[in-house]
Amino acid sequence: MRILTWNINSVRLRIDLLARLINEANPDVICLQETKVVDDAFPRKPLAALGYTHTMIAGQKSYNGVAILSRLPLIEGGVKDWCGRSDCRHVFATVAGGRGVEVHSLYIPAGGDVPDPALNEKFAHKLQFLDELNAWWPTASPAGRPVVLAGDFNIAPQEHDVWSHKQLLDVVSHTPIEVGKLAALRETRDWIDTARHFVPANQKLYSWWSYRAKDWQAADRGRRLDHIWITPDLGGALKSCTTLRAARGWEPKPSDHVPVIAELCV
């Protein structure tokens, strides 16, 4: 089973790039973030024509929005709300058949610009969101069920998940407080970071490059914000994890995030 995650930054604007991605990566399950569309206007028809007839979608006007698209039937799915908001950042569903893998598409708040929760409500929201996830995961989903947690976490946890560790220590996405909370989240289930399972910690690895750079490829000031985590019971099934760096240059109008794909023998 090939599971892909992508912050698509508008599913309607990039439906043709999504078709290209499907053609190149051949995923069975697709987790999207920042779909930016209400459910009634989600482009279901072109995706059904490509074989993705099973969907779990939570969207709203203008902002956020997550989805799971699958070739295999989805069962027992739902939407999770955090921080008392219904802002469409988390959907989940179990993929029928095989080992019954539970897949989550997650969009953690970006957190604004100022890395101080007392001065910046968005950063406070991000930290509270992480605290609530940390409290929930130890009790979530039935024991014994394998889980894939995929999405835009908006945090680059390791030194070489950013272009300059020193220069980004005070930049939201790489500050010690949020990195610490993400480390706590990893401990809730002993999650395996699938990308780093295959790429050594001393090697740079990014999934996002800002639109603001004149030449993203030349500057290469990226961050690894997009992740696919799996529970340890899937460790033996993990065959590969690929970050599609080339997608940052796809025309027209690439997303600022690139897809990440994990391959599991389940």
Added chain:
DNA sequence: ATGGTTGGTAGCCAA
């Protein structure tokens, strides 16, 4: 030190 771009949607807000 600062500003740089993009998407959704109609004013700026969010990333």
